[in-house]
Amino acid sequence: MKYRHKKNGELDLFKIRMSDAKLLRDAVTAISTLIDEGTFVIGPDGIKLRAMDPSRVAMVDFAMQKTTFDEYASDQETKICLNLGELLKLLKRAGKDEAVELYLDEGTGQFVITIRGKYIRTFRMPTLEASEEEQGLPKITFNAKVTLTTDGLRQSLEDVALVSDHVRIETDGEKLAMNAKGDIMGANIELKKGSDALLSVEATEPSKSTFPLSYLSEIVKAAVATSDIVTLEFSNDMPIRLDFKQTYDGTLVYYLAPRIEVE
Amino acid sequence: MPFQEKLFRVTRQERSRSLCFLCHGYRRLCGKSICPIITKAKTLMNLEKGLSKENIFGSSPPAVFVGSWNYPKVNAGPLVPPLPTVDSSIMDAPEMWIDKTMDEILGYRFSLVRGKRFIDVKDARAPNRLLSTFQEIVMASKPVDAELWFNKRPKLNIVFTPREPPSGPSASVIRAVLAENPKVPKPIEKVVSDTDLKAVDGIKTLYEAKISQRQITRMLSIGLLGTIRYKRLVPTEWSITAIDDILGKKILNEILGYPWINEFMIFGHMAFSNNVQILLLPSSWMFEAQEAWLTSADSIPSIDYELVWGRKTYASNLAGAYYASRLPVLEYLQSIRRQAGVLVFMEVYPDWIPIGVWRFREICREALRKEPLKFSSLEEGLNELRKRLKLPLKKWLYNSRIIPWFKEQRKMTSFLGQNTM
Numbered sequence: 001m002k003y004r005h006k007k008n009g010e011l012d013l014f015k016i017r018m019s020d021a022k023l024l025r026d027a028v029t030a031i032s033t034l035i036d037e038g039t040f041v042i043g044p045d046g047i048k049l050r051a052m053d054p055s056r057v058a059m060v061d062f063a064m065q066k067t068t069f070d071e072y073a074s075d076q077e078t079k080i081c082l083n084l085g086e087l088l089k090l091l092k093r094a095g096k097d098e099a100v101e102l103y104l105d106e107g108t109g110q111f112v113i114t115i116r117g118k119y120i121r122t123f124r125m126p127t128l129e130a131s132e133e134e135q136g137l138p139k140i141t142f143n144a145k146v147t148l149t150t151d152g153l154r155q156s157l158e159d160v161a162l163v164s165d166h167v168r169i170e171t172d173g174e175k176l177a178m179n180a181k182g183d184i185m186g187a188n189i190e191l192k193k194g195s196d197a198l199l200s201v202e203a204t205e206p207s208k209s210t211f212p213l214s215y216l217s218e219i220v221k222a223a224v225a226t227s228d229i230v231t232l233e234f235s236n237d238m239p240i241r242l243d244f245k246q247t248y249d250g251t252l253v254y255y256l257a258p259r260i261e262v263e
Numbered sequence: 264m265p266f267q268e269k270l271f272r273v274t275r276q277e278r279s280r281s282l283c284f285l286c287h288g289y290r291r292l293c294g295k296s297i298c299p300i301i302t303k304a305k306t307l308m309n310l311e312k313g314l315s316k317e318n319i320f321g322s323s324p325p326a327v328f329v330g331s332w333n334y335p336k337v338n339a340g341p342l343v344p345p346l347p348t349v350d351s352s353i354m355d356a357p358e359m360w361i362d363k364t365m366d367e368i369l370g371y372r373f374s375l376v377r378g379k380r381f382i383d384v385k386d387a388r389a390p391n392r393l394l395s396t397f398q399e400i401v402m403a404s405k406p407v408d409a410e411l412w413f414n415k416r417p418k419l420n421i422v423f424t425p426r427e428p429p430s431g432p433s434a435s436v437i438r439a440v441l442a443e444n445p446k447v448p449k450p451i452e453k454v455v456s457d458t459d460l461k462a463v464d465g466i467k468t469l470y471e472a473k474i475s476q477r478q479i480t481r482m483l484s485i486g487l488l489g490t491i492r493y494k495r496l497v498p499t500e501w502s503i504t505a506i507d508d509i510l511g512k513k514i515l516n517e518i519l520g521y522p523w524i525n526e527f528m529i530f531g532h533m534a535f536s537n538n539v540q541i542l543l544l545p546s547s548w549m550f551e552a553q554e555a556w557l558t559s560a561d562s563i564p565s566i567d568y569e570l571v572w573g574r575k576t577y578a579s580n581l582a583g584a585y586y587a588s589r590l591p592v593l594e595y596l597q598s599i600r601r602q603a604g605v606l607v608f609m610e611v612y613p614d615w616i617p618i619g620v621w622r623f624r625e626i627c628r629e630a631l632r633k634e635p636l637k638f639s640s641l642e643e644g645l646n647e648l649r650k651r652l653k654l655p656l657k658k659w660l661y662n663s664r665i666i667p668w669f670k671e672q673r674k675m676t677s678f679l680g681q682n683t684m
Binding site: 036037052053054055056057058059136137138139140165212214238239255256257258259260261262 | 519520546547548549570571602664668670671672673674675676677678679
């Protein structure tokens with residue numbers, strides 16, 4: 001493991017190398033669907049980001065363990081706040097099988113991205129003021145747990161989006177149902193045990209909850225590139241937890257607050 | 264991707280709603296032998312006598328008009344009243360019209376003679392002498408004395424459109440000459456001479472340099488903005504809404520970082536037979552605009568809305584009115600450094616003569632200059648709105664997407680432990 005030494009002999013805060021930039025790019029794409037600016041915590045074990053979207057309706061909890069990287073050196077926690085749109089623009093410049101290196105230029109406060117492919121490109125971008133407080137996770141007891149294919153979920157949501165802007169997700173432990181009721185139209189989707197899209201379903205009690213499609217569809221659409229399997233956890237009128245299984249050692253979890261209809 | 268001006272076209276719904284209630288622009292379908300609007304226009308047109316000659320000399324506000332008809336070969340040309348060396352700036356300055364009467368505004372507009380010439384929108388990349396002259400007029404900071412020669416005597420043909428104010432007699436212009444060297448503000452000179460500057464960036468630069476929105480709109484329209492490869496004329500009605508949208512988006516990016524307001528606020532103003540009421544909610548940015556034309560007892564408002572990320576598609580139900588009302592609200596939020604959910608209710612009463620979408624922008628601005636009424640609950644706020652709107656509140660609420668969202672959508676903050684937020 002190579003640390004980069006500065007003139008005064010101190011170590012750099014961190015230095016990271018990933019041989020395939022695609023993983024990082026897809027992860028940032030998935031995060032940026034909810035937030036424009038994000039604070040990454042780069043620590044000894046890996047990179048983390050946890051944040052709520054500006055309307056505080058949804059939350060993303062992302063982690064990439066250091067084993068995902070080809071080179072990872074960081075002996076303390078560093079917080080770096082970046083504009084994700086700008087970051088994504090730069091990461092998109094990395095082609096297939098091109099390596100990407102990240103470090104912080106402490107002198108200028110700039111985040112430096114080096115893409116090594118047929119030739120070497122170095123981009124610098126400003127870091128923003130990082131939020132001090134750490135985002136807590138919601139405390140929820142989930143009564144239902146459903147695992148299905150990400151693509152199956154995406155298609156079901158596309159179906160219900162035709163008739164309404166919110167969807168009721170419910171399960172009795174045997175099947176997963178998605179219902180939407182629009183002004184004049186309705187849609188019902190059932191995924192029974194044994195269907196190709198549904199991998200497992202369990203519930204300690206029948207549970208249902210309603211969610212805004214504007215958020216749910218965007219989340220699933222963004223995560224579909226990173227994951228084939230998603231686990232949904234929910235309870236009556238509580239937030240839903242969407243855990244997209246990653247191909248690397250890490251997590252991509254979203255929470256979305258419910259919509260509670262008042263008569 | 265170059266700037267997509269065609270997105271901002273006038274939608275069919277907008278046009279049919281905004282034109283004269285009875286004849287929708289086709290003369291005398293109302294059955295009356297004389298159209299009251301045109302009669303009124305004619306009485307205001309006392310200067311037609313002064314137009315016997317085939318050229319005029321006057322001071323342009325500075326103003327220009329680019330039509331959308333026959334796009335991409337459009338009618339373009341300057342607006343010049345036959346009055347030299349007067350301060351004509353008010354004739355094309357909607358931001359100064361809020362305390363004027365309809366008659367005064369129509370008076371300003373009908374005294375503007377419109378020179379026109381068919382020009383291909385792409386000619387902006389290599390303007391000929393005539394177009395260059397038009398462009399020079401628009402770049403000026405003050406009214407410019409100009410002389411126009413026509414192929415025949417300008418004729419009055421009043422056309423009302425949903426977005427831009429009407430203008431007076433028009434004729435094909437064959438020659439245009441400036442009688443003076445116009446004074447061009449530095450930022451304008453800089454943006455215009457930068458042939459690598461994208462239209463959207465140019466617009467933002469000009470706005471930051473405090474160039475008036477009206478002048479930016481005119482500049483976009485006459486083909487002064489954009490990189491050299493993509494420069495083109497933009498019909499005035501499209502450019503009005505394009506600028507409302509671009510400036511709005513710019514401000515929106517900024518306010519998303521601000522804290523939320525902490526109570527319900529109501530602003531309102533009535534002018535020119537239009538009533539605008541604005542309700543601000545303590546939430547993240549959301550925006551909904553509803554517009555109702557109170558032509559009959561069973562009017563139904565049209566609606567468009569956006570959630571926190573803004574719109575990705577054109578607000579085609581309200582079109583011009585949506586963007587014209589969103590900008591002033593964003594400007595207000597920027598000035599108080601706060602974020603809010605916003606509902607705008609716009610009522611148009613039958614004696615309104617369609618003279619442009621600017622009145623929503625200016626009435627909103629006027630409303631937001633006043634002290635708001637503040638409430639601690641949504642119910643109290645809605646009760647106040649009930650008093651201020653002529654159309655029953657029930658009809659507005661039936662349409663609303665933001666109100667149910669506000670009432671029913673929970674936030675993640677309610678499910679966190681106590682040690683956070």
